[in-house]
Amino acid sequence: MITISHYLAVGAVLFTLGLIGFLTRRNLIVMFLSAEMMLQGVAINFVAFSRHHGNMHGQVFTLFIIAVAACEAGIALALFLSLYRKKRTLDVSVWQDLREAGIDETTDAQPLTTTPEDADPILTKAGIAPKRPLEETNV
Amino acid sequence: MRPSEAPLILLADTTDNALNWTVLTPVVAGALAIWYLLPSPQKRPLFGGAIAGVVALAGLAGFLLQGLGQTVPATVEAILFFGFAGTAVLFAALMITNPNPGRSALCFAMVVLSTCGLFLLLAAPFLMAATIIIYAGAIIVTFLFVIMLSHQNGPSNADLRSREPVLAVGTGFVLLATLLVGLQRVYDNRSVESVISESIQLAASEKVDSEYLTVRKDGDMGKPVELTPRAKSFVSRSKAALARMKLAAPEPGDKALGWDIRVRAAENAIADLERTPFKDSDMDAIRDDTMTIAASLTYLKRIREGGIPHEGVTLSPYGQVRQITKPGDNPESFAEQPPEARSTPVLLEPDPDLKMKKMPSANIAALGRVLFTDHLLAVELAGTLLLVATVGAIVIAGGRREHPR
Known part of the structure; x- marks a missing residue:
């Protein structure tokens, strides 16, 4: 039988993966998605407790989580757009001037390996171009 | 604790x-x-x-x-x-x-x-x-x-x-x-379950004395005897199981369920078993103590799993955990029960309905009712938050002109 503990375990895994994503990724958007995934883990916990206790309070809390997540998404995406306008990148590390005083700047030691971009395919013409009918206008 | x-x-x-x-x-x-x-x-x-x-x-x-x-x-x-x-x-x-x-x-x-x-x-x-x-x-x-x-x-x-x-x-x-x-x-109750099944085995066994007490030599009748290693480990494990159950005591309002009575009964029984050396005449007391441990742990476990008394099954804080055939048939206290009822505790199979309580069938109606009765202020606050967030998003992202470089 699937009990509440199984759902709590799945919620814990989602929360942890979101936490790791938030800590390691440097793209602002992926960081924000990771934070949303932590909220999903918590939402599973709330709904599972709601089922366990047989009342609706847990589901109400999840509804509020969704509302707050929507607000968060709106504000955060507006912020990302204005940050992108200033520095032309979504990398958080370009904003590390905001770090605590007395901490060294982190630099990226290893160079990025550039993968050659695939060139756009060029289509060779084949066959005879069909005659197009004249466009009819009623103007 | x-x-x-x-x-x-x-x-x-x-x-x-x-x-x-x-x-x-x-x-x-x-x-x-x-x-x-x-x-x-x-x-x-x-x-x-x-x-x-x-x-x-x-x-x-x-x-x-x-x-x-x-x-x-x-x-x-x-x-x-x-x-x-x-x-x-x-x-x-x-x-x-x-x-x-x-x-x-x-x-x-x-x-x-x-x-x-x-x-x-x-x-x-x-x-x-x-x-x-x-x-x-x-x-x-x-x-x-x-x-x-x-x-x-x-x-x-x-x-x-x-x-x-x-x-x-x-x-x-x-x-x-x-x-x-x-x-x-x-959530892992296997240690408690093993203690319960072992105590039932011990209590139902014909040769409680040989399983429980060290074998006496002939001619030593009446001499104090000790617990066997197996019995000692049983006592310590039942102590641990009881402590584990006590970690999850129900809320104070649920005391009427008989939680305290059962905890005390099990504590007394364990203390009784620890009181060595035993005499030959203590066998009935040992059997009773073992059964008390089994019944108490089962009762506590059932309450912990959300097993509130429901129709057809009564969990009496005093008596055995047993199936009652007719609803409303209250069990007598432990001492008043006939000996044969005492010696065969009926352990109830976990009832799947008890583990998860019923939810209202009309999900949206029930959600709306809870939302607009118990959480009305929170709904208002969430609405205000959404409004403020909308205004904030427009203010932050609204500027069309590029940042001067």
Whole structure:
């Protein structure tokens, strides 16, 4: 039988993966998605407790989580757009001037390996171009 | 609970499974997989990470099947649960390891859809619909728009590098191990169940004296005798089981259920068994004590699992845990019961209806009623928050002109 503990375990895994994503990724958007995934883990916990206790309070809390997540998404995406306008990148590390005083700047030691971009395919013409009918206008 | 009882609980759980493989396997393999797959300037072959990831998923399934103290039969519910949970966890891992933010957003959409499946299994259809509409429909599409607006060509620091992958993965998976072990401690009742079944065996056994007390030599009748090692371990394990049960005492309002009476009865019985040396004439007392332990632990366990007395079954705080044929047939106190009823405790099979309480059938109506009676102020505050967020988003992103350089 699937009990509440199984759902709590799945919620814990989602929360942890979101936490790791938030800590390691440097793209602002992926960081924000990771934070949303932590909220999903918590939402599973709330709904599972709601089922366990047989009342609706847990589901109400999840509804509020969704509302707050929507607000968060709106504000955060507006912020990302204005940050992108200033520095032309979504990398958080370009904003590390905001770090605590007395901490060294982190630099990226290893160079990025550039993968050659695939060139756009060029289509060779084949066959005879069909005659197009004249466009009819009623103007 | 006295502080000195805490080590007993740890002992009771860790003796037979010192390394706790059900937790260790998914955590270690998962940490390896995530560390291996996270974006990094030097290219790693996909192979190793995939193997570790598969091992971690299998380990997690093993934890869910075995680590929580009960076997999961292959019902439709279980199959759906494992399908949705596996999809959610797999795509969550893909989301945080994929270097392409657009694909990350799509993986997140899959996580949200699987979570919605879990919501449906948990009898929350409205939340399922709301989550699909708001998360998968609105939030993720907005994300994709932003990714499109800020798309950049070529490799970027943002997508191909990770910040402190080793430390972050270590932090996350230590947290996960803590949570899983915590769940195991709370929900794994196998140590309690083994104590209960052993005490029933002992009490029903014909040769309680030879199982319980050291064998006497001929001619030593009447000489004080000691407990056998097996009986000693039984006593210490039942002590640990009782301490484990006491960790989860019900709320003070539920005292009428007889929690305290049962706890005291079991404590007295255990103290009685510890009172060595025994005399020959103590056999009946030992048998009674063993049965009291069995009955008390069963009763406490039932209450802990949410087993409130319901029609047809009565859990009397004084008497045996037994099945009552007619509803409303109150059991007499333990002492007043006939001896044959005392010697054969009927242990109730766990009733599936008791583990999960019933939910209201009209989900949306019930949700609305709770929302607009108990949480009215919170609804108003959430509305205000949405309004403020809308204004804030427009103010922050509204400026059309570029920032002066």
